[in-house]
Amino acid sequence: MTDYDVIVIGGGHAGCEAAAASARLGARTALVTMRADRLGTLSCNPSIGGIGKGHLVRELDVFDGLMARAADSAAIHYRMLNRSKGPAVRGPRVQADRKLYAAAIQSMLRATSGLSIVEDSADRLLIEGGVPSGVELAGGTRLAARAVVIASGTFLGGKIFRGEETETGGRVGEGAALTLAAQLRDLGLAVSRLKTGTPPRLDGRTIDWARLEYQASDSEHWSFSALPSSRQPQIACAITRTTPRTHDIIRSGLDRSPLFSGAIEGQGPRYCPSIEDKIHRFADRESHQIFLEPEGLDDPTVYPNGISTSLPVDIQTALIASIPGLEQCRITQPGYAVEYDHVDPRGLDSHLQLRAIPGSYLAGQINGTTGYEEAAAQGLVAGLSAGAAAMGQTPARFDRTSSYIGVMIDDLTLQGVTEPYRMLTARAEHRLYMRADNAIARLGDCARGSGAVSPARAEIIERHCGSKADAEKQLSEGDDGQELVARGIAPHVAAEVVADALYRPYVQRQAIEIERRQRDSGITLGSIDYRRVAGLSNEMIERLSRAQPTSLGDAARIRGITPAALTAILVAARSA
Amino acid sequence: MQRFCREDAPGTIYALSSGAPPAAIAIVRISGPEAGAVLCALAGALPVPRRATLRHLHDAAGARLDQALLLWFPGPSTATGEDLAELHLHGGRAVVRAVLDAIGALPGCRMAEPGEFTRRALLNGRIDLAQAEGLADLLEAESEQARIAALRMAEGGLSRRIGDWRTRLVALAAEIEAALEFGEELDDEALLPPAFDRALAVLHEEIADILRAPSAERLRDGFRVVIAGPANSGKSTLINALAEREVAIATPIPGTTRDSLEAPIAIGGTALLLTDTAGLRETSDVVEAIGVDRARAVIESADLVIWLGAIEDAPPRSVSVHGRNDIPGREATPSGYALGLSALTGQGMTALRDLIAAAASAEIRSDSLALNIRQRALLVDAERALAGTMTESDPLLQAEHLRAGRAAFDAVVGRADVEAVLDGLFARFCLGK
Known part of the structure; x- marks a missing residue:
């Protein structure tokens, strides 16, 4: 039996980051994937980043995560979202060439020492004495490990819907992890269904580009990673919109949509609704915008962002033909919805470890999130935690007061999810401090302490903090950064220092809140049987028991927990 | 602020537990690990537990402070669950002041916060929450108006008001957040609906109006x-x-x-x-x-x-x-x-x-909600946050003001901050109870 420290199941964004992070710590790591050639696939839109999401990518990069570097080397269109708004909500976003992106991820994985890629289907978690001892593959082969990360994405019990058609699978044309799904249910984990969707893909050679409005790539150069990378040629995107006729066509097909017929029981993301959902919910809007995003430099495929759908193929064909510029357009692959299992993330601790099976970790869509960036960030956390646990080290810890990663982990593990969780800057109380431009300053020390960064990265962190301190000393009142740049300070450092100064009064006020929160965090709760605490409602007992808050401060953040309940919990904790 | 329930030393607290001097006698309570040491420092030696003992009290310099009756209750079977001492002094202001100063000069001793003796009793399991609240109620409500206002508060009048304000504030914040998160995706030019400013001003005025009413303390x-x-x-x-x-x-x-x-x-x-x-x-x-x-x-x-x-x-x-x-x-x-x-x-x-x-x-308006100092301070925060939103033009900073406002509302009804919640309960006690 082959022996590893850590096994990662799943080769999506969460799995790749988890495997790479674990291996960077020095743990002997296996990445089990059904298709090694699909590692790093962008299953849905060919873009990385955005508002909130871009913050996550920059944070990942500080820990030598893969996503930022792969996005930089595959970017064919750059756009800094919210450029006209404050720096704290600016969201770096790129469109990536799909093939280049996957190639970049695969080459980084191959170059990671101590990481083996195992092409097989992971059927079963081997559990001995309540902790994982390895993984059994579809052929019966067993791999041993001290820690296992499950990052199965939409493949866990995945089922694809398109009109009246259904098929089993996490991505069209690929299989699903059904036995593993059944095992997780059997282990007594709280499993429920969520759904997500993707639009039809178009043949760009059949689009009438001349009639469309263009959106050029940013002229200013910026990148996700602090490490240098090659730069691809830039291409423009085009914008078109739905018409009243498009809406009529969609309405005519609603009764055949699995979303409306009740075939899909899982809740979809409110933030990324299907086009049929948009037409249904915002009936008064005459038109919806569609961004036509090329999927690659040498690939004619175009991703029409804004019309995710699971309508039958004939309706999809008709609706595309009703859109200006797409009248003659050929669909290369119809859109579909996918429904999949997710595990209630309240069963996880702040290292994404399953409390019920210590040594096993969950990351990505299995925890009820949506989005590549959310998945990758969880992969980093789970990989660092599993690797550190297998190596007997203390894992890095992410706090909601200093990182979006921390916000997401805290939200997931304390509140759980009722719809696919997407990162939004509104989720971060401290967003004026947690900007995409200051990730190194926020997390540099934590990253270096985690043991997961290369010497080159450590040097970049140190150099950046040094030049930032230098720039801070030179910053004069009223300087918008130009004076600093004139004195030889790098423009991105000058911008960061100016943004710090802009928000300083607010950030200082928030520091008081953080201190107050930490006071509450100092009151540890341990394991309390909430059923025995007098005065708690059944709903509170359910929420507290699921989330098992470790401190009074955590308990206070759980929705619906009242002051009287907190006092009762405090008294129970002290008398325990 | 030092807190008993944290890891750091709880400290020994003291306070005048009887009414304001001058009075016939004044009772000073001391609770905590140094309570015995305080008695030794002031009176020379520990008296027999649970028996009234007459002693002369001296300060560190040896100056005589008073002749007092001492009571010594070694913990944990005491009112606070800790070592506890009581000094029954002559109730003159100078005497009380001098004795309190002498205790305060001893290591590890500090003046109790309002309600801190009861708080320690609760946390040490000597009384339960219902008893603590009952005690607080007993100590309050000296007048008919206070009783009616307290009753209205207890019936949730304030919580309902705050709930309504909070819902409206969240709706306003949601408009800004949508513009921040999805402004790029939505092609609408106008970021905020025209009714936004008016709704904000109305909300602000309602809160300002409540703040004009007299306080619960009043x-x-x-x-x-x-x-x-x-x-x-x-x-x-x-x-x-x-x-x-x-x-x-x-x-x-x-x-x-x-x-x-x-x-x-x-x-x-x-x-x-x-x-x-x-x-x-x-x-x-x-x-x-x-x-x-x-x-x-x-x-x-x-x-x-x-x-x-x-x-x-x-x-x-x-x-x-x-x-x-x-x-x-x-x-x-x-x-x-x-x-x-x-x-x-x-x-x-x-x-x-x-x-x-x-x-x-x-x-004293009969329809008013009587806000106590804590509630009033938080509503003042909320009022300022809304005023800040009205004068700010950057939507991100407007959102930050609204977030502060929501946090203030949450704190009034005790949703957010545990320490504030506990302070809220114990602030109702007079010092020394």
């Missing part, structure tokens, strides 16, 4: 009635008559009252705080001059001033009263005065009481 401590006038105009005699006890020393000598004296009384179910002041006059006496300055400050903060001087000198918010009409030549009340009276004969006193009661009940 209801509980009473409507502040200040008796003022020139030296020797009969102020002290009048306060003694109103209080029906000897609050102030009344003599025919001008300048007898040199400091402001307070006396809580109730008239017709309304709690009042009567304050006697030094007579307003030019004086070369340094102490009396300080008293006169204090009198002016007290008059400033009064809800109602009973003015015993000349009409033309009457301060704002005052009623002019023609006093001492028992003195020959002062029998007739000159025009312009609200009434004439004699504190000695009692003539006109009923009319004065009615006048005070009417002024007090006009001030």
